[in-house]
């Protein structure tokens with residue numbers, strides 16, 4: 407028996423990166439997986455790789471109409487949706503004063519409005535059945551400040567607030583809503599020039615893990631929240647960041663890497 411046997415899951419942004427790792431893991435644990443993304447080729451290739459437990463569905467998370475359609479299609483193909491992983495996201499590095507209104511709204515639309523629409527699309531069915539799990543992917547940037555991330559951090563803090571409200575409103579109706587807060591993860595988003603894992607690790611020398619995270623390490627947290635093992639978790643925030651939000655080392659001082 408897999409940890410998600412008999413469950414149907416929609417994973418947005420499922421075609422690559424963390425979403426792809428989550429799709430593979432959920433299928434390996436017995437779920438039927440709807441890979442929902444705007445990347446047609448990558449999504450179809452991943453569905454073919456996984457086999458009959460997965461299908462690709464084109465979904466732009468910012469479209470309310472597209473959300474209504476995908477839920478109907480997934481239910482017709484696989485049955486009622488038990489799990490939604492709201493994972494699709496985009497990153498923008500720009501100083502606050504250089505961030506245009508258009509930039510700001512574009513990031514919020516995908517990262518925050520997309521998750522809001524996803525909840526609105528799947529929750530009514532989950533409430534009617536009295537069960538369901540929604541996993542919202544936020545970030546450590548939804549827990550702290552960071553230069554260059556005015557739009558992104560706003561969106562990820564927003565996801566954290568949205569998660570708490572949804573968890574309160576839906577929790578007493580059997581639908582658990584929780585968030586996952588990854589730190590640096592080795593995907594195209596962080597590693598856009600395709601550096602080796604060793605090269606990317608260099609950038610994370612200042613955190614306790616001393617390395618970047620792998621997409622499968624974040625997928626493991628989503629798996630736990632999606633499964634019935636987390637049945638008493640409502641509105642929780644799971645931080646998977648190699649210690650990034652703890653603080654930073656004072657280089658060379660006692661207790662720092664390489665010091666005594």
Ligand SMILES: NC(=O)c1ccc[n+]([C@@H]2O[C@H](COP(=O)([O-])OP(=O)(O)OC[C@H]3O[C@@H](n4cnc5c(N)ncnc54)[C@H](O)[C@@H]3O)[C@@H](O)[C@H]2O)c1
Nearest residue numbers: 419422423424444466467493494495545588590591593595
């Ligand atoms: N990589 C990191 O270091 C990191 C850290 C913290 C949080 N996150 C978050 O994790 C999630 C996954 O990111 P990733 O690192 O795998 O990045 P990624 O760029 O590899 O994957 C993001 C996926 O989202 C999809 N997507 C983008 N806009 C979409 C839209 N409008 N509709 C549907 N799909 C859309 C992309 O096509 C892509 O497949 C994101 O929410 C991201 O903000 C990433």
